[in-house]
Each structure stands twice: as C-alpha cells, then as structure tokens.
Amino acid sequence: MTMTYDDTVMIAVEALTKSFTLHLQGATHIPVLGRMDFALSAGECAVLDGPSGAGKSTLMRCIYANYLPQQGRVLIRHDGALADITHAEPRTILDIRRRSLGYVSQFLRVIPRIPTLQLVMEPLLTLGVAEEEARTRAATLLARLRIPERMWHLPPGTFSGGEQQRVNIARVLVVDYPVLLLDEPTASLDADNRQTVVELVTEACARGAAIVGIFHDALVRDAVATRVISVTPHDRAAA
Amino acid sequence: MSTQLPTQIPTGGYNFAYLDEQTKRMIRRAILKAVAIPGYQVPFGSREMPLPYGWGTGGIQVTAAIIGPEDTLKVIDQGADDTTNAVNIRSFFQKTTGVATTEKTREASLIQTRHRIPETALSEGQIMVYQVPIPEPLRWLEPREGETRKMHGLAEYGVMQVKLYEDIAHYGHISTAYDYPVRVNGRYIMSPSPIPKFDNPKMDNSPALQLFGAGREKRIYAIPPYTSVKSLDFEDHPFEIETWDGACAICGATDSYLDEIVTDDTGGRIFVCSDTDYCGERVEAGHKGADDEEKAA
Amino acid sequence: MNKLLQVHDLTKTYGARTGCANVSFDLYPGEVLGIVGESGSGKTTLLRCLSAQLEPSAGTVAYDMRVKGLTDIWSLSEPERRMLTRTDWGIVHQNARDGLRMEVSAGANVGERLMAVGARHYGNIRTEAEDWLTKVEIDTGRIDDLPASFSGGMQQRLQIARNLVTQPRLVFMDEPTSGLDVSVQARLLDLIRTLVSRLGIACVIVTHDLGVVRLLAHRLMVMRRGQVVEQGLTDQVLDDPQHAYTQLLVSSILPV
Numbered sequence: 001m002t003m004t005y006d007d008t009v010m011i012a013v014e015a016l017t018k019s020f021t022l023h024l025q026g027a028t029h030i031p032v033l034g035r036m037d038f039a040l041s042a043g044e045c046a047v048l049d050g051p052s053g054a055g056k057s058t059l060m061r062c063i064y065a066n067y068l069p070q071q072g073r074v075l076i077r078h079d080g081a082l083a084d085i086t087h088a089e090p091r092t093i094l095d096i097r098r099r100s101l102g103y104v105s106q107f108l109r110v111i112p113r114i115p116t117l118q119l120v121m122e123p124l125l126t127l128g129v130a131e132e133e134a135r136t137r138a139a140t141l142l143a144r145l146r147i148p149e150r151m152w153h154l155p156p157g158t159f160s161g162g163e164q165q166r167v168n169i170a171r172v173l174v175v176d177y178p179v180l181l182l183d184e185p186t187a188s189l190d191a192d193n194r195q196t197v198v199e200l201v202t203e204a205c206a207r208g209a210a211i212v213g214i215f216h217d218a219l220v221r222d223a224v225a226t227r228v229i230s231v232t233p234h235d236r237a238a239a
Numbered sequence: 240m241s242t243q244l245p246t247q248i249p250t251g252g253y254n255f256a257y258l259d260e261q262t263k264r265m266i267r268r269a270i271l272k273a274v275a276i277p278g279y280q281v282p283f284g285s286r287e288m289p290l291p292y293g294w295g296t297g298g299i300q301v302t303a304a305i306i307g308p309e310d311t312l313k314v315i316d317q318g319a320d321d322t323t324n325a326v327n328i329r330s331f332f333q334k335t336t337g338v339a340t341t342e343k344t345r346e347a348s349l350i351q352t353r354h355r356i357p358e359t360a361l362s363e364g365q366i367m368v369y370q371v372p373i374p375e376p377l378r379w380l381e382p383r384e385g386e387t388r389k390m391h392g393l394a395e396y397g398v399m400q401v402k403l404y405e406d407i408a409h410y411g412h413i414s415t416a417y418d419y420p421v422r423v424n425g426r427y428i429m430s431p432s433p434i435p436k437f438d439n440p441k442m443d444n445s446p447a448l449q450l451f452g453a454g455r456e457k458r459i460y461a462i463p464p465y466t467s468v469k470s471l472d473f474e475d476h477p478f479e480i481e482t483w484d485g486a487c488a489i490c491g492a493t494d495s496y497l498d499e500i501v502t503d504d505t506g507g508r509i510f511v512c513s514d515t516d517y518c519g520e521r522v523e524a525g526h527k528g529a530d531d532e533e534k535a536a
Numbered sequence: 537m538n539k540l541l542q543v544h545d546l547t548k549t550y551g552a553r554t555g556c557a558n559v560s561f562d563l564y565p566g567e568v569l570g571i572v573g574e575s576g577s578g579k580t581t582l583l584r585c586l587s588a589q590l591e592p593s594a595g596t597v598a599y600d601m602r603v604k605g606l607t608d609i610w611s612l613s614e615p616e617r618r619m620l621t622r623t624d625w626g627i628v629h630q631n632a633r634d635g636l637r638m639e640v641s642a643g644a645n646v647g648e649r650l651m652a653v654g655a656r657h658y659g660n661i662r663t664e665a666e667d668w669l670t671k672v673e674i675d676t677g678r679i680d681d682l683p684a685s686f687s688g689g690m691q692q693r694l695q696i697a698r699n700l701v702t703q704p705r706l707v708f709m710d711e712p713t714s715g716l717d718v719s720v721q722a723r724l725l726d727l728i729r730t731l732v733s734r735l736g737i738a739c740v741i742v743t744h745d746l747g748v749v750r751l752l753a754h755r756l757m758v759m760r761r762g763q764v765v766e767q768g769l770t771d772q773v774l775d776d777p778q779h780a781y782t783q784l785l786v787s788s789i790l791p792v
Contacts, residue, residue: 020776021778022783023779023780023783023784024780024783024784024787061775061776065769065772066771066772066775066776067772067775067776068768068772068776068778090567090754090755090768090769090770091564091567091754091755093769094754094769111722111725111726111729111751112722112726113722113723113726114726126733380637380639380640389614393614393615393618395618395652397648397649397651397652397653398648398651398652400651400655400656401637401640401644401647401648401651404643404644404647404651404658404661405640405641405644407658408641408643408644408662408679408680409641409680473656473657473658474656474657474658475657475658475659476658
C-alpha cells in the first residue's frame with residue numbers, strides 16, 4: 001500500500017508501531033504506539049494530546065529517527081520530495097536533520113566548554129551561513145529569548161533550567177527548518193518567555209513550517225495549535 | 240686486485256693477507272654486489288680479526304680480500320700515517336703480504352682509511368677502503384633492522400631530513416659535522432663513515448673505487464668510480480663544508496682540513512693539516528706556515 | 537557521493553581464535569564511525585585490519601584511491617600502501633608514544649610527514665608546523681621542545697597535528713581520549729570534533745567510552761566477541777538499543 005500525498009504535505013506518519021523489548025528484564029515487551037497514521041501540511045501546528053505515558057515523546061522521537069519503530073514509517077519533506085527517514089542510511093538521516101528537520105528536546109545536551117553564542121551559531125555554520133550573519137542571527141534570537149548578553153560567552157552547563165531550555169530553543173529555531181518537533185519547550189519557562197516561544201512558533205507556522213509539538217501548558221497549546229492529534233496507549237488503541 | 244696465489248708466504252703459517260682464500264672469495268662476492276648497487280649495504284660473513292672491533296676490522300677484511308702482491312698500500316688514521324692504528328694496520332699487511340707500503344697518496348694503489356679522505360685528489364685505478372663503525376644511517380631514528388631495510392628498499396627517507404631539521408631547529412644551522420649522510424647515485428642514503436663533512440664533496444664523482452667495511456655490523460657497501468654522491472640538505476639551508484679563518488701553521492695551506500692543537504697550558508694553540516702527507520709534500524715544495532714566515536721576517 | 541571505504545566480510549582469526557568476523561560496512565567522505573565494545577570484543581583488531589596494520593584472514597578493505605578509485609588495499613604494492621597510510625590516511629594511537637617520535641622536537645614530529653612526501657624547504661616546513669600547532673592549541677613557543685615534556689593531552693593533540701598535516705581524507709583513532717583527565721578529555725573531544733567537521737575528514741574511532749562516540753560519531757557499530765551485534769545512527773543505537781548486549785552497555789553507564 002502506497003499512499004500518495006500532495007506537495008504541501010511535510011510529514012507523513014504511516015502505520016507507525018513502536019514497542020520496547022527490555023532484554024535485561026527478562027525480555028519484557030512494552031508496546032507503546034500502535035499503527036499511528038497522520039499527515040501534516042505546511043503551516044500546520046499539530047499538538048499531541050494524551051495522558052502521561054501514552055507515548056507522545058516516543059512518537060516524536062520516532063519522527064526524528066531517534067527511536068526505531070517496529071513497523072510503519074515516517075516521511076519527511078526533504079529536498080522537495082518525501083524521504084523515508086525511518087529506513088534511511090545514517091548519513092541521509094543526518095542530512096535530513098541538518099537541513100529539514102529541527103528538534104527541540106526536553107533537555108539541552110551539548111558538548112561541554114563551548115560558549116552559548118557559538119552553540120547557537122553552529123547549526124547555521126554547518127549550513128554554510130557566513131560567520132558574521134550567523135553571529136547576528138544567533139545574537140538576535142538569544143536577546144529575544146532574554147538570555148543576557150554577558151552570558152553569551154559562557155558555556156550553558158551552569159545555567160538554570162529555564163536558561164538552558166531557552167538556549168535549546170534558540171539552537172533549533174535559529175534555522176528556518178521546514179519541519180519542527182517541539183518536546184515541551186515551555187516546561188520550565190516564565191510567562192514572558194512562554195509568550196516569546198508562542199510568538200516564535202506562530203511565526204514559524206506563518207512562514208510555512210509544519211510543526212509537531214507537545215505542550216502541557218493549556219494556554220500555550222491553545223495559542224499555537226492548528227489541530228490536535230491524540231495519542232492513546234497502545235493496548236487501548238489495539239482494543 | 241689480484242686473485243693469483245702468492246708464490247711465497249711472507250710470514251710462516253699464515254695465508255697471504257691473513258684470511259683464507261674461501262673467506263676472501265666470499266668477501267669479494269659481497270664487494271662485487273656492493274659495487275653493482277651503489278650505496279646498498281651488503282651483508283657478509285665478518286670474521287674474527289686479530290684486533291678489536293672499532294679498530295678497523297671491517298676495513299681490514301675488505302683490504303685483505305682485494306690486496307695483491309703488486310699493490311702499494313697506504314694506511315691513514317685521522318689523516319695521519321704515523322698514528323698507532325695506522326702503523327699497526329700497515330705493519331700487519333707488511334707481515335702478512337710483503338707488499339710495498341707508502342705514505343704518499345699519489346703512489347698508493349690501495350688506501351685504507353679511518354676518519355679522512357686524503358687532500359691530494361685521487362685518480363683512476365686507486366681504491367679507498369673505509370673503516371665503518373655504524374653503517375646504517377637510519378639507525379638513530381629507527382632501531383628495527385627489518386624496518387630500516389624496508390625503508391631503504393622503498394626509498395622512504397623522510398626521517399633523514401628530520402635529523403637535519405632538528406639540527407637547524409636547535410642550532411640555527413645543520414650542525415652534523417661528521418658522518419654526514421649522502422645519497423648515492425640518486426638512490427640509496429649512505430653513511431660515509433665518520434669522515435668530516437669537509438670530505439663529502441671528494442666522494443662525488445671520484446675517479447677512485449670507494450669500498451666501505453663494517454666488521455662488527457657485518458656490512459659492506461661501495462661507491463663505484465664516477466658516481467654521484469650528494470650530501471642531504473634543505474633548499475634554504477644548503478650543504479656547506481667547514482672553513483677556517485687561519486692557515487696550517489706548518490705548510491700555510493688554506494684548502495685543507497685543519498686540526499686544532501693545544502701547544503701549552505696558557506691557551507696557546509695552532510692549526511695544522513690533518514693530512515700529514517699533504518702537509519709534508521707542501522713543505523718539501525717550499526711552502527711555509529704562518530709561524531715560520533713570522534720567524535723568517 | 538563516492539564511498540571512501542568499503543569493507544566486505546572482513547575476518548581476522550588468530551589460529552582457532554577469532555579477532556573479528558564477517559564485518560561489512562561502507563564509509564562515506566566526512567562520516568565519523570564509532571566502534572564500541574568492551575575489551576576483547578575485537579574492535580582494535582578490526583581497526584588494525586582497516587588501517588592496513590594487520591592483514592585480514594578473509595574479506596576485503598577497499599579504499600577510494602585518489603587516482604585509481606576503489607581499490608582493495610591488500611592488492612596494492614607495499615610501497616603504495618605505505619604511501620597511502622602516511623599521506624591520505626592518519627592513525628592516532630591510544631598511547632602517544634606509539635604515534636610520536638619522542639626523541640625529536642614537536643616541530644619535527646609535525647614536519648616529518650611533509651618531508652616524507654618531499655618537502656625540502658626548512659622555512660616552509662616550519663611555518664606549516666607552527667600553523668598546525670596553533671590549530672591544535674599548542675603554543676608555538678613549544679615547537680622545539682620534546683614531546684616528552686608535554687602533558688598527556690598535549691601529546692595527543694600533537695599526534696593529531698602530525699597526522700593531519702598532509703590533509704588526510706581518512707583518520708583512524710584508537711581510544712584517543714582514554715588515559716586523560718576528564719577536563720582534558722572534553723577539550724580534546726571538542727578539538728577533534730571541530731577539526732574533523734571543518735576539514736570534512738572521515739573518521740573511524742574505536743573506544744569503550746559511549747560518551748565519546750555520542751559526541752563524535754555519526755554512526756555506531758557495537759561489537760561483541762568479534763561480531764558486530766548492532767549498528768546504526770549513533771543516537772538511535774544509544775537511545776533505543778535493540779540488542780541485549782547494547783542494552784547492557786548503555787545501561788552500564790554511570791550516572792553523573
């Protein structure tokens with residue numbers, strides 16, 4: 001069965017099934033996602049909805065190819081065509097991530113010792129953006145996210161949770177990725193910063209990005225969502 | 240070189256030139272191979288000789304293998320014919336072969352040497368025999384014999400430049416003064432034995448056959464007549480020989496390798512030719528040293 | 537893009553004992569492959585086979601030669617293979633003493649590869665050596681010092697400079713950061729990562745440290761008892777390990 005999609009579709013999730021087998025715990029089998037199907041077009045912001053433990057983050061990670069699904073596949077618009085990221089070679093996955101797919105994870109995970117500004121510039125530099133332009137764009141975004149300039153030249157390792165989260169957001173949103181995955185980007189932010197993130201997400205949608213997000217904050221969710229995709233635990237979905 | 244057996248054994252009980260004929264043949268085969276591959280170290284079955292390693296056992300075996308009754312032998316040590324080692328080796332061959340000996344470079348058909356090449360230009364038909372303590376120029380950076388052989392085989396000679404690089408980095412110039420590495424016939428890197436680099440240019444395109452023997456290390460190598468011998472260097476630090484401000488105190492020579500001699504315990508010193516034959520010839524021809532000229536004036 | 541390295545069914549046995557068995561993979565220009573596994577898993581044997589230090593018992597290692605294209609390295613003549621390993625390849629050893637000439641200066645260590653390929657201008661060699669010392673964050677004032685007077689981290693950085701000076705396209709690294717203090721390790725990792733990505737060098741890194749591969753490697757191969765038990769994108773293998781052994785490795789990381 002091959003689905004056909006029109007040119008505006010940016011993400012297509014087909015029959016996605018994900019379970020974990022814990023070999024160290026007597027091969028315990030934990031089903032998480034069962035046959036998820038949806039497609040998302042440019043300018044859409046889909047918010048994943050479901051109880052804690054339903055597999056929202058797992059779905060997000062399968063889309064990012066960080067987790068390997070047992071069945072089904074995920075297609076991402078890359079270089080004009082829909083690419084199967086689930087079955088791609090590692091170097092293709094990395095190329096899709098570098099140019100087409102941005103992912104704000106729950107926690108900042110970076111190499112120690114690198115200054116914040118450099119971290120935020122880096123995705124631009126790897127895309128071939130000139131050093132000066134990359135610096136300006138990174139600085140503008142950090143300022144907008146209220147990271148004080150005196151902290152730009154420090155590595156974020158010692159920053160507070162909220163500051164690290166904002167660096168994490170800046171590092172992704174500095175590039176205009178056509179597809180964005182946001183895993184609770186506002187979890188530890190105050191009201192002002194939450195509002196900034198809402199604006200950034202809205203702007204991304206307006207420029208035509210397709211976004212999949214997890215937002216626990218109902219205000220944020222209502223502000224950005226163009227549709228809601230419900231994720232239900234696998235056993236119930238199968239029933 | 241003569242393969243003809245001598246009719247008379249000069250010293251009772253010993254074969255001509257001490258070594259037995261089979262051993263000489265073995266060494267000659269090694270020499271022929273060495274001549275055929277200029278600069279390549281040919282292994283040979285080095286024999287026990289009646290003198291210690293380091294005193295010239297390799298040179299003596301090469302000389303013994305090629306000397307014939309008609310040869311005229313000259314032996315030098317540090318340029319001099321009258322030092323212990325030179326005197327002993329010369330008398331060894333006098334006793335075991337009965338050949339004529341000389342101190343004159345021009346008259347010798349065979350010259351065994353340690354540390355110098357005579358100042359007087361060599362001519363066709365002459366043979367130089369060098370005593371070599373360490374034949375492997377790559378040894379200082381590569382202790383494994385198998386690996387140095389491979390490096391020679393593949394002409395991987397980068398490490399020799401590393402040695403010269405280190406000289407310049409530490410002293411501002413190439414400070415290697417003895418045993419200065421050379422490339423023979425555009426191919427093999429060769430140790431010229433511990434001669435001063437002053438003598439290196441004399442090896443290049445020499446009309447004489449040059450043979451090198453290392454007794455302890457059991458290696459023979461050669462430079463056939465009229466073969467290119469180039470001293471290694473850098474484009475911006477070209478090879479240079481030593482120069483002296485003064486002249487020989489005895490003969491006034493300014494073109495020869497000078498030894499410094501301390502004359503008293505108050506810092507007095509003079510420079511004299513290391514090549515005693517060359518110096519003597521010049522004195523005979525009427526040249527005078529700086530000291531003599533001062534006295535005469 | 538052409539494959540840089542193509543490994544097919546590579547096997548190395550020592551008598552009845554297996555070093556590594558039936559390893560196959562392709563490596564593309566600029567790709568960093570991490571090989572992980574515990575001591576004795578065969579990862580170092582594999583690295584030595586890949587880097588022409590050890591002849592495999594079976595299988596092929598083909599490299600995209602600059603002139604001839606993809607060529608089995610064991611079909612090359614020995615001079616060609618030796619030339620390849622010291623120009624287009626680099627090998628960074630676990631112990632700097634195995635990869636450096638300890639008896640000559642830092643500058644000579646960096647300059648040696650240049651001299652080996654025919655550089656004969658002292659001034660140029662020195663300028664290049666200074667340039668590389670700067671790139672690996674070693675003060676150029678130390679250029680004439682012996683590596684023995686360097687710290688462990690500096691020795692590793694010098695080893696990297698010595699290898700990269702001929703601009704290789706493929707570098708093999710065997711536990712490049714083990715034996716270093718954690719802070720020194722972080723600095724070295726950052727340096728390797730920056731140089732490798734800026735110069736577009738492909739890399740095969742053997743390590744037992746999963747933190748190292750998470751930072752450096754694009755993809756991973758997990759080895760156990762000479763076999764590759766799992767391979768794939770680095771974060772996928774580490775975050776969603778499929779094989780029991782990989783799950784054990786990942787779950788054995790001490791939390792900080």
